[in-house]
Amino acid sequence: MTKTDITLRERLRLALQKIEGPAPARPGLRHMLGEATYPLSPIAVRVRPAPQVEKAAKPKIVVMLPGFVATPRTMQYLSHQIERAGHKAKNWKLGFNSGPTLERVEALEQRLLEVRDRYGTKPVLLGWSLGGMFARELAHRQPDAVSKVMTMGSPFSGDPRANNAWRLYQFVAGHPVDAPPIERREGTKPPVETVALWSDRDGVIAPDCARGEAHERDRECMVDCTHMGFSYAPEAIRAVLLELDRD
Template sequence: MASLPLSSFPAPAALLAEASRRAALASVPRPPEARGPAARLLLGELATFAAPVVRPLRQSFALPHTENPQIVMLLPGLGTHPVRMRFMAEKLEEAGHRTKRWGLGFNLGPSEENFAALRGRLAQLHARYDRRVVLVGWSLGGIFAREIAKHQPEHVAKVVTMGSPFSGTPYANNAWRLYQLLAGHAVDRPPVEAQLSIKPPVETVALWSPRDGIIAPRSAAGHPGERDRAVALRCTHIGFSNSPEAIRAVAEELERTRPG
C-alpha cells in the first residue's frame, strides 16, 4: 500500500497552533447569566459509564414487537461514536424497527461538510426505503436532527431529541468547554446557519431529565412552540443512549409515529 506524502500531514507547528487556539476557546469564562446542572448531578454521570460493564449482570429486557415499524436514524452525542448507541439500536431492531447510523463516525461538531453529508445520507435512506425517516438524536445529535429536519421535512417522519440543548443560551450546560475544544469554535457561533429554538416543520418530541448532569433541563425540554411535546425521564444524560427507560421512551415515540 502506497504511503501518504508527508505534505498531506499538517506541520507540527500548525498542529500546536491549532491546539493552543482550541485550548484558549475552552478556557474563556462562561457568561454570568448561564448556568449548567449542579455539580452533584454531574458526578452522577460518572456511574453511567459503568453501564456496559454491569449490563450483563442485570436482568435483560425486551420491547414489545411493533405493529408500526419505522426506519430510524440514530445520531450520537458530542465526542461519541455511533457504537455508543448500539444497545439502543439492537433493542429497537429486536422490536421490528430498522435502525441506521448517521454515517459520520464520531460527532465532533457541525460543519458545512458534515451537514451536506448528512443531508445526502437522509435523502439516500428515504429513496432506498420509500419511507420517511425518524431522526433520534442524543444531545448534540438531536441538534443535528432538528436542523436537518428543517431543511428536508419531506424526508423526515419525526424528530426525537434526547437531552439536546436547543432552547435558551447554548452555555446552559456543563459540556460547552469540551464542545469548544472538540469543535474548534464558540458554542454560540457555529460555522453553519442555525436557529436552534425554532421547531422543525415535523412532529418534534424532546426527551429530558431532571437528573441530567450535562444539559440544563429547561434547555433540553424547551418551551411550547419550540417542540410539540416534552417528555420527562429519570435517567442521566449519558443514560439517554442506553438506559432501558430511555429506550422504552424512544420505542413509544416510534409507535406513535404515523406510518409513511
Template sequence: MAITANDFWRLAGERAVRARGEIARRSALAREPRPEGVRAPPLRFLWGELASLRRGVRRSVGEPAKALRPQPIMLLPGFGAHPARMRPLANALRAAGHEVHEWGLGFNLGPTEQNFAFLMRRVGMLARQHQAPVALIGWSLGGLFAREIARRQQESVSCVITLGTPFSGSPRANNAWRAYQVITGHSVDAPPVECELRGKPPVPTIALWSPRDGVVHPRSAAGWPDERDRAVALRCTHLGFASAPEVSVEVLRQLDRV
C-alpha cells in the same frame, strides 16, 4: 522538485507557528466565562455521570412489544461519542421491528459543512431506499443535527426524537461547552453550519429530558411548548440516554404515537 534543507526548516517553522497560534486560540475559547445568569447542572449530577460510566452499558429489560408501524430510523450519537454507544437502543428498536441505520460518520466531533451535507444526502438516500420518511433520533449534539436536518428536509423525515439535546436557551447552559469549543475550534455561538436551534422543525418533535442530567440543563433539553411538540421526563443520566432501558421503552412508545 527536491526540497532543500532550508525549505524543509522554513516549512517546519511555519507549521510550528500556526500550531502555536491554534493552541492559543483554542485555549482562549476554553477560558471564556459563562454568561451572567446562565446556569449549568449542579456538580453533584456531573459526578453521577462519572458513576454511570463505571457501571457501563445497561441491558434492556425484556423483549420490546412489536412496533405498531415499523419505520426506518437513523441514530445520531452525542458529542465525542461513537455510534456503538447507542447499540442498546438500536437493538431494542430492531427487536420491535424497526429498520435502524447508523449516521455513517463514526465519532461525533462536531458539525462541519462537509459532514452536515453528508447527513442531508444520507437521510434523503434512506428515505428513497425505504420509500418512506426516516425517524431521526439524536442524542445530545446529535439531536441538534436531527432538528436541523428535519427543518431543511421535511419530506425525508417522519419525526425527530431528541435525547438530552440542548436546543433551548443559552448554548452555554451545560457543563460541556468549553470542551466542545476546544475540540471543535469554534464558539458554541458561531457553529460552521447555519442553523435555527430553537425553531420547532416542521415534523413531530419529541424532547426526552432528565432532571438528573449532569451535562445539559434540564430546561435546555425540555424546551418550551413552541420549540417541540412533546417533552417527556426520564430519570436517567445524560450518558444513560444512550443505553438506559427506560429510554428504549419511551422512544418506542413515542414512535408508536407519531
C-alpha cells in the same frame, strides 16, 4: 480560519473563554457525579435482564445520531433494542461526532435522502444530545424526507452555555458554541413532528434547555435517567419505543 487550521493555543483560548454577564445555570455537582457511572454501563447491560420490548405495530426506519464526542457504537445498545421491537436502526455513517461543519451537515443530508429512497419511507431521526441538534437542522433542510424528530437531552433551547460541556465543545469543535459554522436555529421548531425527551437528573445539559418551550417542539417527555443513560437506561429505551409507536 477553518477547523483544520486551528492551533492548540486557539482551542485552549476557546475552552477558557470568559462568560460575559451572569453565568447561565448548569446542572450541579450531584447530577454531574451521577454521570460517572457511565463507564460501568457495558457491565450493567450484560448482568441485568434485557428490557421488555413489545413488537411495534408499525415498524419505522430510525436514523441514529450520536452525541458530542460519541460514535455510532455508543448508541449500539439502544439501536439493538429498537431493532428487537421490529424497527430498523440506521447508522449516520459519519463516525466520531466532533461538532457541526457545513461539510458534515451536507453529508448527513445525503445520508438521510439515501435512507429514504432505499426504503421508500420517511425515517425518524433520533438524536442524542448534539445529535439531536443535527436532527433538528436536517428536518429544517429536508422536511419532506423526515417523519419525526426525537431528541434526547439535546440543548436546543435557551443559553447554549447552560451545560457542563460547552468548554470541551469549543476545544474540540474549534468554534464558539453560540457561533457554529452553520445557521443557528436552536429555538425554531422544525416543520415536522418534534419530540423532546429530557431528564431532571441530566448532569450535562440543563433540563430546561433539553425540554424547550412549547413553541419549540410539539411534545416533551421527562425520562428518569442520566444524560449518558439516554443510550442504555431501561427508562430511556421504554420512552423511545413508546414514542416510535405513537402516530
